[in-house]
Amino acid sequence: xxxxxRVDSSQRRRPAVKPGRKSRVPISVLVLGLIALSLxxxxxxxxxxxxxxxxxxAVGGPIQNWANGALGALPTLSEQRINTDELQQNLVxxxxxxxxxxxxxxxxxxxxxxxxADPAVTELATISAPVVAAGPLMSRxxxxxxxxxxxxxxxxxxxxxGNALVGRVVEVGPTTSTVQLxxxxxxxxxxxxxxxxxxxxxxxxxxxxxxxxELFDPLVDVELGQRVITVGxxxxxxxxxxxxxxxxxxxNGAVGAPDRNVVVQPEAKLSALDExxxxxxxxxxxxxxxxxx
Amino acid sequence: xxxxxxxxxxxxxxxxxAVILQTVVxxxxxxxxxPLGLTLVVIVGIGLAAGTTAGxxxxxxxxxxxxxxxxxxxxxxxxxxxLLVVGALAGRITDPRGLAPAQLAGLTxxxxxxxxxxxxxxxxxxxxxxxxxxxxxxxxxxxxxLGVVVIPAVTWALRRMEPGRRRRRRFKTASAAG
Numbered sequence: 266x267x268x269x270x271r272v273d274s275s276q277r278r279r280p281a282v283k284p285g286r287k288s289r290v291p292i293s294v295l296v297l298g299l300i301a302l303s304l305x306x307x308x309x310x311x312x313x314x315x316x317x318x319x320x321x322x323a324v325g326g327p328i329q330n331w332a333n334g335a336l337g338a339l340p341t342l343s344e345q346r347i348n349t350d351e352l353q354q355n356l357v358x359x360x361x362x363x364x365x366x367x368x369x370x371x372x373x374x375x376x377x378x379x380x381x382a383d384p385a386v387t388e389l390a391t392i393s394a395p396v397v398a399a400g401p402l403m404s405r406x407x408x409x410x411x412x413x414x415x416x417x418x419x420x421x422x423x424x425x426x427g428n429a430l431v432g433r434v435v436e437v438g439p440t441t442s443t444v445q446l447x448x449x450x451x452x453x454x455x456x457x458x459x460x461x462x463x464x465x466x467x468x469x470x471x472x473x474x475x476x477x478x479e480l481f482d483p484l485v486d487v488e489l490g491q492r493v494i495t496v497g498x499x500x501x502x503x504x505x506x507x508x509x510x511x512x513x514x515x516x517n518g519a520v521g522a523p524d525r526n527v528v529v530q531p532e533a534k535l536s537a538l539d540e541x542x543x544x545x546x547x548x549x550x551x552x553x554x555x556x557x558x
Numbered sequence: 559x560x561x562x563x564x565x566x567x568x569x570x571x572x573x574x575x576a577v578i579l580q581t582v583v584x585x586x587x588x589x590x591x592x593p594l595g596l597t598l599v600v601i602v603g604i605g606l607a608a609g610t611t612a613g614x615x616x617x618x619x620x621x622x623x624x625x626x627x628x629x630x631x632x633x634x635x636x637x638x639x640x641l642l643v644v645g646a647l648a649g650r651i652t653d654p655r656g657l658a659p660a661q662l663a664g665l666t667x668x669x670x671x672x673x674x675x676x677x678x679x680x681x682x683x684x685x686x687x688x689x690x691x692x693x694x695x696x697x698x699x700x701x702x703x704l705g706v707v708v709i710p711a712v713t714w715a716l717r718r719m720e721p722g723r724r725r726r727r728r729f730k731t732a733s734a735a736g
Contacts, residue, residue, distance in 0.1 A: 290646070291611055291614070293611045293615065294610065294611065294614040294642065294646045297615065297638075298639060300635075300638075301618065301636075301642060302635065302639065304625075304635030305633050305634065305635035305636060305639070305684070308634040308635060309633060317626060318634070320626070321626030321630075325623075325626065325627035325628050328578060329578065329581055329627070332579075332582045333582050336582060336583060397582060398582045398585065398627075398628060399585040399586045399629055400580060400593040400630075401581045401585055401593065401624045401627065401629060401637070402580070402597065402621075402624055402640075402677070403592055403593075403632075403674070403689060404592060404632075404687070405585050405586075405592065405593055406631075406687075407629040407631050408629055409629045435631065436631070438628065441628055443628050443629050443631065445631065451687055536588055537588050
């Protein structure tokens with residue numbers, strides 16, 4: 266004990282240490298290391314650290330939201346920003362197209378009404394929320410989005426980008442929530458192949474841009490480009506049926522081979538998300554998001 | 559405020575801004591591999607300028623903030639332990655003033671790869687998902703380039719706020735000689 270005290274006091278007098286002469290670790294470093302280790306053990310045990318995370322959400326979320334707004338002008342973050350002229354031209358073009366499409370849409374809606382017993386269930390209401398943070402240190406499989414309990418978000422709310430599935434809410438704070446991406450290694454979604462209606466699991470991996478497809482029936486034919494959609498969960502939590510997950514990108518190995526490997530490319534560009542939609546029953550703008558199986 | 563207190567204030571501000579920028583900017587850049595190690599290079603800078611204890615303490619607090627702030631879903635304490643080790647190791651470098659850019663790059667690369675491997679090992683032990691090996695290359699590459707720019711800025715900011723720096727430098731030379 267006396268030895269360690271001596272090391273500590275001399276440490277304070279001489280901050281720059283010559284490694285060869287003094288190889289002992291300062292006691293402050295040891296204490297902090299022990300605190301970090303005990304926190305890890307506490308968190309593994311679970312329960313105790315929940316309020317800590319909630320406090321981090323309540324304080325950190327708004328700060329990130331503010332920082333994201335303040336740094337919005339950074340060129341790196343505005344990848345998807347389009348200049349106004351281009352936007353104007355696009356608007357005129359789309360208005361013309363809209364008129365054409367409206368006609369087709371009316372016809373298709375009639376067909377759909379006949380196909381689906383309850384047409385209202387294909388429409389889902391969403392709210393939009395900006396993505397304010399990601400990461401943080403060794404992976405980027407989670408996002409902070411600027412919508413929380415006050416906006417009606419709850420755990421297991423599905424998160425979309427346009428029509429494509431992004432992930433689900435795993436932690437909710439007052440004004441922000443944490444989203445787990447579908448590519449997170451801990452994420453695994455029940456899906457079916459559009460067309461053949463075959464069931465599979467879409468499991469996240471280390472790769473940010475791909476999902477592994479684990480088919481329930483190994484003898485199923487899979488085509489490149491085939492769409493993969495959600496099967497749906499009871500009460501639509503976390504995912505309602507028919508959400509677009511992605512398309513088959515790679516099929517390795519023969520049908521039925523044990524090393525057959527089917528890779529799905531997520532439809533949403535998960536590494537460059539600026540804005541996401543959260544599926545909320547009281548959100549506005551009910552629109553057709555679901556795909557037909 | 560005494561010079562020492564000023565230095566602590568600067569360190570606190572550096573840690574806070576590093577943590578916020580890590581989540582809001584560094585982790586969202588459209589680059590391959592994991593997020594850039596912005597926090598890591600700031601902690602290395604603090605360690606180089608202010609010594610082992612200061613480096614370790616700022617590394618610990620930065621890591622703890624990263625563990626508790628929103629998008630983090632890993633076990634609490636992992637980042638704190640990793641950055642604590644990085645700060646403590648950087649603080650042990652004897653003569654930070656004389657580091658050439660190449661040496662700085664080497665030091666950052668060594669600390670970045672060390673932290674990455676230690677971190678992945680910890681995640682593996684804790685049963686959390688582990689990243690592919692190719693991410694190590696991306697992480698070390700990006701972080702080293704960032705470090706050559708950011709570390710000198712951090713050490714400069716901390717030394718500027720150290721009014722007793724002349725006296726301290728002489729003292730340090732004397733102690734090194736003796």
